[in-house]
Amino acid sequence: MKFYEIMAQSFIKKANLIERNLDILKNENLPERLVYDINSIYAKYDQVKNVSKQRIEQCTQYDFKNPNLFLILFLYREISTFFNEVKNLVVSGKIKTKVPPTFFLEMKDIKETMMTLAFIGDSAIELGVVQSIWHPENPNTIPTKGTLDSTKKFITQGAHQAVLWDFLDLYDSEILIQSPNKSMRLKSSQFETIFGIIYLEAGLEAVESAIGNLKKNHEKGSVETPI
Secondary structure: OOHHHHHHHHHHHHHHHHHHHHHHHHOOOOOHHHHHHHHHHHHHHHHHHHHHHHHHHHHHOOOOOOOOHHHHHHHHHHHHHHHHHHHHHHHOOOOOOOOOHHHHHHHHHHHHHHHHHHHHHHHHHHHHHHHHHOOOOOOOOOOOHHHHHHHHHHHHOHHHHHHHHHHHOOOOOOHHHOOHHHHHHHHHHHHHHHHHHHHHHHOHHHHHHHHHHHHHHHHHOOOOOOO
16 A cells, blocks of 8 residues: 555545534434534535536546545535534533544544645645656656746745636635635645645646646636546
């Protein structure tokens, strides 16, 4: 098993637990306002899978293997709030649930989990930029620094990442309520998270390929649908 596959296991396990415990709570007798909240989460998750995920796949020509990781990327805020409210009702004795108490503690750090994915993605992007330029068919040809700088700025600078996030036209409710500076930083982090997921699922070569395809589609100003 490769290193990135080992790293991926803990993130996939957490995403699976989120999905499983949402399903448990959906079938339990929750207060009306929490029923509304969980239905809203499911509706947003469907939007993410049917619109945002497909948009990223078209732009990068990478097919995601674990779409529930998008719960962490796109819905961490809603999920954290929801499970915290359920936990408070459980602690006060107002409701009972089959969800393990330890899970509610895990949900306190779900934004930190997203930021960890962003950190991994940031590192993978840096290496993917070099690998995307240093083609194996010309191993003895050293790219010019200018070429490296140009591609690196396109994909690694926060402001450019925010522009690319807008190009992807993705869902994220928290971005809508932030100030411009905070919005830019959040877009940048979540953009990096996309590549963190790609790296954990398929390794550095997949990141390299996704960078190249995104750059090509962005330069065209349109999306090239995979064959």
